[in-house]
Amino acid sequence: MTGRRVTTAAALIRASHPEPGIAVSLLAMILAVTWEASGGTTALIGVAAMTGQLTVGWSNDLIDRDRDQRSNRRDKPLATGVLQPALVRGATALSLAATVGASLSLGVRPGLLHLTLVATGWAYNLGFKRTVLSWLPYAVCFGGLPVVVSLAAREVAGPEWTIIAGALLGTGAHLVNAVPDLEDDRRTGVVGLPHRLGARRSINLATALMLTGTVVTVVVPVSSVDLFAVVVLAVSGALLVVGQLASGRGPFRAVLGIALVNVVALLLRS
Numbered sequence: 001m002t003g004r005r006v007t008t009a010a011a012l013i014r015a016s017h018p019e020p021g022i023a024v025s026l027l028a029m030i031l032a033v034t035w036e037a038s039g040g041t042t043a044l045i046g047v048a049a050m051t052g053q054l055t056v057g058w059s060n061d062l063i064d065r066d067r068d069q070r071s072n073r074r075d076k077p078l079a080t081g082v083l084q085p086a087l088v089r090g091a092t093a094l095s096l097a098a099t100v101g102a103s104l105s106l107g108v109r110p111g112l113l114h115l116t117l118v119a120t121g122w123a124y125n126l127g128f129k130r131t132v133l134s135w136l137p138y139a140v141c142f143g144g145l146p147v148v149v150s151l152a153a154r155e156v157a158g159p160e161w162t163i164i165a166g167a168l169l170g171t172g173a174h175l176v177n178a179v180p181d182l183e184d185d186r187r188t189g190v191v192g193l194p195h196r197l198g199a200r201r202s203i204n205l206a207t208a209l210m211l212t213g214t215v216v217t218v219v220v221p222v223s224s225v226d227l228f229a230v231v232v233l234a235v236s237g238a239l240l241v242v243g244q245l246a247s248g249r250g251p252f253r254a255v256l257g258i259a260l261v262n263v264v265a266l267l268l269r270s
Helices: 002-015 018-034 039-063 065-070 085-105 108-126 136-154 160-187 193-197 199-219 227-245 250-269
Strands: none
Touching (some): 039 108
């Protein structure tokens, strides 16, 4: 019985899309610490972000269950039958309740904004990903996250450049994230912006967006090009060159590298 529970718990974690959930939650908490939020506020931000991400991840796999079965996705516990839909629906409902509670505990303005971002993630799962506007929920969510954290930590919306940089990063992340599954998605009726562009053009556009985000992040806050900006732009430029010259998954990895540089630069400039 214990082994079955461990297997079920591990499958639930897999079905939640843990990597982006953990990454977003850590980014939100680090921003909170950077903006001198209290320990309690930082913890609440982490809980709200993580539970919100859980609802988006689990709802994604619930909605896509039939598609994943047709694509023979062995990495999807709902598609393989390791998890039953009723269990995941229950976990989603509990996480949603926790998201509402943690979000509103941050205050009315940051709480309602965060819940709006979570709803935007659900909107992507429910239909936006099938349209040319598939990028929009990512832009809204990544651009809005710094505002949520700043409102909770400092009761102000925060610098506008963080919204722009976040939106650029989110749109690029959507393009990159979709590339590995383009063919499976097309076969099962999902035709978002990356599917219309194709793999190579999606990577190229993601690279351009993230490099623009790099410039915004390192130049706009100080209104000049200092040594930090030069180093960050040089690293991003080198990754761009590597991505253009590489074959296979090289361009994909190069864009992920630029995304990581952007996140570090955002934290250091905030």
